[in-house]
Amino acid sequence: MAFAAGIDAGTQSLKVVVYDPAARALVATASEPLDLASGEDGSREQQPADWVAAMHACFDRIDPAVRARIATLAVSGQQHGFVPLDAAGEVLAPAKLWCDTSTSAECSRIMDAVGGVASTIALAGNPILTGYTASKLPWTKTHRPDAYARLASILLPHDYLNFVLTGQRFCEHGDASGTGWLDVRTRTWSAELLEATDPERDLGTCLPPIAAPDALFDIDPAAAARLGLPATVQVAVGGGDNMMAAIGTGCVEEGRLAMSLGTSGTLFAYSDTPVVDPTGAWAAFCSSTGGWLPLVCTMNCTLATEQVAKAFGLGVRDADAHLQATPPGADGLVMLPFLNGERTPDLPLGKGVLAGLDTTNLSPAHVFRAAMEGATYSLKYGYDAFVRAGMRFERIVLTGGGSNSAAWRQLVADVFGLPVDVPAQSEGAAFGAALQALWAWGRARGDDTSIAGIARAHVAVDPALSATPDASRSAAYAAAYRRFLQYLDAVTPLQRG
Structure with a gap:
C-alpha cells in the first residue's frame, strides 16, 4: 500500500511525517530546527534556503525503504510569509514572516487607500492586519529597493517549497486568503487592493495561479532524487498551517x-x-x-x-x-x-x-x-x-x-x-497535509471519498488525553x-x- 507524506514548515522547526493509510499509523517522523532572525523594529525573518535544507535533512533521516513507498505528499507552511523571487526563480531577500510587526504602518496605508478598514473588509472579507503578506510588499519597496526592482513572483512559504518540489509556481485558496489580497467571497484576487498596495505596477502578474483543492503536480525529477523519493510522486497543493491543521484535527x-x-x-x-x-x-x-x-x-x-x-x-x-x-x-x-x-x-x-x-x-x-x-x-x-x-x-x-x-x-x-x-496524531498540520495528499491522490484514481470522509476514517482522538x-x-x-x-x-x- 502506498504511503502519504506531510511536510510542515513552521516558525521553529520543519517536520515530516509519513503515513500508512492501511495501517492507520505513522511509519516515520523527523524534525529539524529553524533559526529566526529578529530585529528591534519588530522584523522576524527566515532564509527560505533554510527550509529547503531542513526538508532535505528530515528526509535523509527517514528509512529509504519507507521513502520508496511514498506515492504522494503535501506541504503545510506558516501563513502570511513573503518570499520574493526574480524571473529565474531565485530568492531576492529573506522571507518576512507572519510574526513580523515591522510593517504595521504599511497595513494602515493600504487600507486608507481604499477608504479604511470597513471598505477593505467589504472588498476582500478581511482587514489587512499586521503580519499579513500585503503589507510586506510596500515595506520591501522602501527598504529593499533592489529586491523590489527585480521582483517577478510573490510566493508564500508553502508555495515556495512547492516550487522547489515541482518547479511550478502555484498557490491555493486557503493560504492565499491570508495575504490580504484575496476576496474570500469570490475566491479571486482583489484588483482594488492590489492597486492600493502598489499603484505603480500590476501586482497581479507577480501572483501565482490558484490551484484547485484536489490538484496534483508531478514532482521535479531532481527534487525526487535529492529526497530519495520515487520519480512518480504526486505533490498535492497543501496549504497554510492552520488549514492543514484543520484537516489533521477533523475540522472539515x-x-x-x-x-x-x-x-x-x-x-x-x-x-x-x-x-x-x-x-x-x-x-x-x-x-x-x-x-x-x-x-x-x-x-x-x-x-x-x-x-x-x-x-x-x-x-x-x-x-x-x-x-x-x-x-x-x-x-x-x-x-x-x-x-x-x-x-x-x-x-x-x-x-x-x-x-x-x-x-x-x-x-x-x-x-x-x-x-x-x-x-x-x-x-x-x-x-x-x-x-x-x-x-x-x-x-x-x-x-x-x-x-x-x-x-x-x-x-x-x-x-x-x-x-x-x-487527536492521536499530535502533529496536526503535517498529518493534515498527508491526509490532503491522500485525498487528492485517491480522487485522481477514481475514489470519490470526500475530505470529510477521509478525516472521519483517519483522524482519531486519544481518550487518555481528553x-x-x-x-x-x-x-x-x-x-x-x-x-x-x-x-x-x-x-x-x-x-x-
Whole structure:
C-alpha cells in the first residue's frame, strides 16, 4: 500500500511525517530546527534556503525503504510569509514572516487607500492586519529597493517549497486568503487592493495561479532524487498551517471547533459558506478543502510560556507542576502576554503587561501560570466573538505543542466550559497535509471519498488525553477572565498610542 507524506514548515522547526493509510499509523517522523532572525523594529525573518535544507535533512533521516513507498505528499507552511523571487526563480531577500510587526504602518496605508478598514473588509472579507503578506510588499519597496526592482513572483512559504518540489509556481485558496489580497467571497484576487498596495505596477502578474483543492503536480525529477523519493510522486497543493491543521484535527465539517496551541494560538471552525465579520473580529479565511475557515489568531501562545520559563530558569516540560503549585486565577496575577505584538485583540504594537502583583503571587510559578492563563484568555476573547455571531460548538479539538500538557488541556476545558479532545496524531498540520495528499491522490484514481470522509476514517482522538470541565475551577477562571478583560480595557489606549 502506498504511503502519504506531510511536510510542515513552521516558525521553529520543519517536520515530516509519513503515513500508512492501511495501517492507520505513522511509519516515520523527523524534525529539524529553524533559526529566526529578529530585529528591534519588530522584523522576524527566515532564509527560505533554510527550509529547503531542513526538508532535505528530515528526509535523509527517514528509512529509504519507507521513502520508496511514498506515492504522494503535501506541504503545510506558516501563513502570511513573503518570499520574493526574480524571473529565474531565485530568492531576492529573506522571507518576512507572519510574526513580523515591522510593517504595521504599511497595513494602515493600504487600507486608507481604499477608504479604511470597513471598505477593505467589504472588498476582500478581511482587514489587512499586521503580519499579513500585503503589507510586506510596500515595506520591501522602501527598504529593499533592489529586491523590489527585480521582483517577478510573490510566493508564500508553502508555495515556495512547492516550487522547489515541482518547479511550478502555484498557490491555493486557503493560504492565499491570508495575504490580504484575496476576496474570500469570490475566491479571486482583489484588483482594488492590489492597486492600493502598489499603484505603480500590476501586482497581479507577480501572483501565482490558484490551484484547485484536489490538484496534483508531478514532482521535479531532481527534487525526487535529492529526497530519495520515487520519480512518480504526486505533490498535492497543501496549504497554510492552520488549514492543514484543520484537516489533521477533523475540522472539515460544520460544528467542529479546533484550537492550536503553538508559538501562536489559533481557533478555527469549518463553514460551507463565507463567514465574514463586518468589524473584522476574526479572519474570514478560505479552507484548503473548498470551504471556509473562520479563524482567530493570537501572536503569543507557547511563545509566552517559553519566554517566562527561560526568564526564570524553569523547565517548560515541568509546566504541569507549575500549574499544580498555584490556584486558578494565579492569586490575582494577570498577564497580557503581548510579547510579540498582538492580533487578537488587534494591538500590533502591544507589549506584555503583568498586573496584580502582591506579596503572595510574586513567584516564578505564579508568573508561569499567568502566562498560560493569559494566552488562553486571548483565545477566549476571540471565541466570544464566534459565540456572539451565533456559532455554537459542543467540543474543542486541541493540537499544537501546548496540547502535550495535561494541565493546559484541563485549563482550556475549564476556561471554555467545553470538553477537550486531542487527536492521536499530535502533529496536526503535517498529518493534515498527508491526509490532503491522500485525498487528492485517491480522487485522481477514481475514489470519490470526500475530505470529510477521509478525516472521519483517519483522524482519531486519544481518550487518555481528553479533559472535561470542572465546575469549581470554571467559576474561578470566569472571575479571572473578567479581570483579564478589565486590564485589557484599561491598557488598550496606551497600547494603541
